[in-house]
Amino acid sequence: MPSPNVEPRQDGKTVRILLLHYTGMDDAERACAWLCDPISKVSCHYLVDAEGRITQMVDEDLRAWHAGQSIWKGEHDINSCSIGIEIHNPGHDNGYPDFPPAQQAAVGALGLDIVRRHRIAPEHVLAHSDVAPRRKIDPGEKFDWRDLHEQGLGHWVAPHPLGGGQFFQMGDSGDAVEALQAMLALYGYGIDITGEFDADTKAVVGAFQRHFRPERVDGIADRSTIETLRRLIDALPDST
Known part of the structure; x- marks a missing residue:
């Protein structure tokens, strides 16, 4: 299902980021329709539903409208240098269910194919919340980035264990x-x-x-x- 919400990539920019989102809608078909509606002014290259079915909506050579106001390593036009995958999940405002294994595996397989073809560095496989932390929280803490890394996709290290020690929070300085x-x-x-x-x-x-x-x-x-x-x-x- 092609989306009309596309344009050429700007200023000769090429793909160097893979950006993962969740739909934040209760139904994958509704999400797909919204991403293909000219009124929405949003789109993405791929949508992965809960069963792991993949729908392509924008050609990878084109600039989809998925990142919004965002920044990574000083680059503000993330749409022009990224491929966006929307993962169907109702999101934090609608119960935020776990991502099913079939969906997680499909995202991994699709993402691995994309990064190999475009030679995207592991550390440039990112969450929407990474590039827009003041606006977005998707795909969120339930998305299994460690599993993705074990599939060969993305940058990951074992997190340091929770515990005591010094910490910094709102109001601190120095x-x-x-x-x-x-x-x-x-x-x-x-x-x-x-x-x-x-x-x-x-x-x-x-x-x-x-x-x-x-x-x-x-x-x-x-x-x-x-x-x-x-x-x-x-x-x-x-x-x-």
């Missing part, structure tokens, strides 16, 4: 907060390095937790969060 912001920016998140743990910093920390430390998503930069971030940075290739 060199340690500045260092935290610098690490998040180094990994790719769009965050200002101010030394102030403000609402934007909390949103970015929460997005990081949803993807890489999903056991607890609270926007507080505890030892587990910071050590997991350090491990991910250490695991990046030198050219990143």
